[in-house]
Amino acid sequence: MFKNDELLNLFSSQETPFYYYDLKLLKQTLQSAKKAADKRGFHVHYALKANFNDRLLSVIQAMGFGADCVSGNEVQKSIDTGFSADQITFAGVGKSDKEIVTALKHRIFAFNVESIQELEVINELAGQHGERANISLRINPNVDANTHHYITTGLDENKFGVPNSELEKAAAVIKGCEHIDLIGLHFHVGSQITDMSVFKSLCVKVNEWKSWFEDRGTYIKVINVGGGLGVDYRDPDGNPVADFEAYFDVFDKFLERNAQQEVHFELGRALVAQCGTLVSRVLYTKSGSKKNFLILDAGMTELMRPALYQAYHKIEKIGGDGSEKELNYDVVGPICESSDSFGKEVLLPVSKRGDLIAIRTAGAYGEVMASNYNLRNEIRYLYSE
Numbered sequence: 378m379f380k381n382d383e384l385l386n387l388f389s390s391q392e393t394p395f396y397y398y399d400l401k402l403l404k405q406t407l408q409s410a411k412k413a414a415d416k417r418g419f420h421v422h423y424a425l426k427a428n429f430n431d432r433l434l435s436v437i438q439a440m441g442f443g444a445d446c447v448s449g450n451e452v453q454k455s456i457d458t459g460f461s462a463d464q465i466t467f468a469g470v471g472k473s474d475k476e477i478v479t480a481l482k483h484r485i486f487a488f489n490v491e492s493i494q495e496l497e498v499i500n501e502l503a504g505q506h507g508e509r510a511n512i513s514l515r516i517n518p519n520v521d522a523n524t525h526h527y528i529t530t531g532l533d534e535n536k537f538g539v540p541n542s543e544l545e546k547a548a549a550v551i552k553g554c555e556h557i558d559l560i561g562l563h564f565h566v567g568s569q570i571t572d573m574s575v576f577k578s579l580c581v582k583v584n585e586w587k588s589w590f591e592d593r594g595t596y597i598k599v600i601n602v603g604g605g606l607g608v609d610y611r612d613p614d615g616n617p618v619a620d621f622e623a624y625f626d627v628f629d630k631f632l633e634r635n636a637q638q639e640v641h642f643e644l645g646r647a648l649v650a651q652c653g654t655l656v657s658r659v660l661y662t663k664s665g666s667k668k669n670f671l672i673l674d675a676g677m678t679e680l681m682r683p684a685l686y687q688a689y690h691k692i693e694k695i696g697g698d699g700s701e702k703e704l705n706y707d708v709v710g711p712i713c714e715s716s717d718s719f720g721k722e723v724l725l726p727v728s729k730r731g732d733l734i735a736i737r738t739a740g741a742y743g744e745v746m747a748s749n750y751n752l753r754n755e756i757r758y759l760y761s762e
């Protein structure tokens with residue numbers, strides 16, 4: 378894709394670095410997800426934390442997705458973007474009183490509750506404000522997502538969810554709370570999961586916990602299995618759209634449910650990762666005795682994933698015909714941190730000052746994690762329809 382001279386012309390006149398969003402690919406991805414979900418009667422909430430860029434959000438909202446939020450400001454932003462309150466969920470281990478009140482006032486679809494104390498606080502605040510809150514209890518299913526340990530969330534050792542040993546107590550506390558209604562169970566095991574057997578294991582655990590509640594006379598209307606579907610960082614052009622059919626099929630096959638029970642998903646990365654590219658210019662090249670460096674004008678302040686969890690992003694030179702001589706480069710940013718590197722020993726066409734470099738699959742957990750460390754400039758954008 379980025380061997381494309383049309384893009385080279387489009388980008389050449391732009392000040393770098395900037396995020397380039399391919400809205401056509403975004404729409405294709407959303408349509409593919411929506412079609413596969415609708416076919417099975419599944420509800421999909423978009424996890425705003427992956428990317429809350431206004432242009433992207435309005436496209437996602439217009440396609441009929443719900444919103445999955447992890448802060449009061451995300452709840453407010455979803456409302457402002459036009460997401461309907463009855464399609465908004467609010468998760469997170471540390472919701473502040475102010476954030477809870479914001480969500481209560483908007484009468485969102487459900488709070489995904491992560492501790493017994495949080496149940497009590499929501500109940501109390503709902504009472505004070507004359508509101509009722511729907512809640513889903515987040516259960517830690519102890520399923521290993523086989524992904525990087527920083528993005529694994531569903532193991533007993535992680536901070537997320539109500540510990541299994543506390544569920545009996547949580548169920549009793551809910552019965553005693555006058556201002557909250559338990560409508561569902563919530564699970565989320567991690568991110569960038571490409572092994573479908575992980576989701577199958579999740580289904581088995583979900584079935585067990587659902588029966589556990591039903592055996593105690595608690596009806597579960599909503600089964601929320603979270604997000605986590607991964608994308609192909611190695612081959613973004615070969616696999617620009619995640620395999621939503623295969624993903625939803627696992628849940629369709631293995632989740633036990635009756636016709637009244639709703640299945641909800643919270644997808645972030647799989648919806649937005651591939652449509653975003655960080656575009657940067659080579660500032661300097663430098664060769665030592667062992668290394669060749671490409672020093673870019675983008676760094677961890679624009680895209681933190683490599684520095685934060687050694688994430689791989691495909692790096693390409695923009696333009697050219699593929700016949701150029703190649704060299705191994707360490708591709709680094711300008712920030713004063715040794716971890717400010719996008720990739721080591723990356724084979725690229727021989728490059729010079731001023732050349733444009735694409736860092737692919739940067740649409741999820743990219744610009745949302747940007748900072749102005751080193752007093753860097755605000756992020757810039759370019760969109761194509």
Ligand SMILES: *Cc1c(COP(=O)(O)O)cnc(C)c1O
Pocket residue numbers: 424426427445447468469565567568569603604605606643644645646647
């Ligand atoms: C981050 C998060 C998601 C989205 O995860 P992806 O891997 O981006 O799909 C969904 N649900 C919860 C509770 C989350 O914290």
